[in-house]
Amino acid sequence: MRGATLTPTTSRDGGRAVTAPGTRTPVVLKLGPGDPEPTGHADYDEVIATVPVREIPYSWVRLVRPGGTLHVSWLNPFSGPATARLTVVPEGRASGHFVEMADHPPAEEVPSVVRQAELSVPWYRTTTSLDPEVIWSDPAALFALGIRLPRLRCAQTSVGRGQVRRWVHDTTSAACAVVTPSGAITVEQHGPQLLWREVEAAYQWWEEQGRPEFHRFGLSVTSFGQFAWLDDRCSGRIWRV
Incomplete structure (x- = not known):
């Protein structure tokens, strides 16, 4: 097609590709x-x-x-x-x-699986050394988690006094990590999947790769x-x- 003349083509935004005789402009x-x-x-x-x-x-x-x-x-x-x-x-x-x-990150509506988790007793409770605010304050970390865990979604809910709970969820499970007054970080797991463990593994992978x-x-x-x-x-x- 090098050197060919193309018929002008209309783009979706209404623009047109203009060609000169004997030349070919990108379409x-x-x-x-x-x-x-x-x-x-x-x-x-x-x-x-x-x-x-x-x-x-x-x-x-x-x-x-x-x-x-x-x-x-x-x-x-x-x-x-x-x-x-x-x-x-x-x-x-x-x-x-x-x-x-x-x-x-765009604000997303809190899904029903998270709303239900807030109103129920956790299936499983544990602790973690991974502070959720460390993740959510670092755009590179958020991007890496999203690309390593594409089936998961994230959300946040308010707990009063300007504090928020950071959630990860799929269609059946949800998990959040909460920093307690003592400084310990408690993880609440709701549903059959232990999602915070997936977050920990993905974050560790990201750090091992040099925090790209x-x-x-x-x-x-x-x-x-x-x-x-x-x-x-x-x-x-x-x-x-």
């Missing part, structure tokens, strides 16, 4: 809130999707020509939307690093799934998200 598609699902195959040099999603449709990858780029906003369940810049290769895979993350910032993580989207990795896609530190 860009922008996907915004409320736009219909695009169709096509390898029609664009760049696709910019501004709608945060947890699962990146493989159909978006198919829209991009090999060598082109896909800018996506992946919804990290702990730290909020993070933008990744992915390059599409001839094999049909898109891979690249995260390049930007939200300044503040978000830009050291990457994302790959393939026809058979979506994967995250640290530093390099072929490093062996890769997992499904």
Whole structure:
């Protein structure tokens, strides 16, 4: 296609790709809130999707020509939307690093599993050395937990006097860690899954890797799934998200 002339193409935001005789300018598609699902195959040099999603449709990858780029906003369940810049290769895979993350995690409605946990006796109570405020005050830690524990979600509830309880939960279980007046940290586990143990393990992994910032993580989207990795896609530190 080098040197070819392309018919001007309308993008989703109303812009047009302008071509000069005998030249080829990049064809860009922008996907915004409320736009219909695009169709096509390898029609664009760049696709910019501004709608945060947890699962990146493989159909978006198919829209991009090999060598082109896909800018996506992946919804990290702990730290909020993070933008990744992915390059599409001839094999049909898109891979690249995260390049930007939200300044503040979005406020989410407290789910019923957490509301029910607040009103019930914990199934299991233990202690921990991991202060929840250490996690929630560190954007890099929040991002790492969200990308290591993509099936979990987080929430917070008020306990009065400006204090909050930090929760992690899935659809059946919830856990929170509370700092007591003595300085001990008590963990309350509700439901069959011991979720705070998963948080502790993920946080320890993050520390062992040198406490990496978000830009050291990457994302790959393939026809058979979506994967995250640290530093390099072929490093062996890769997992499904």
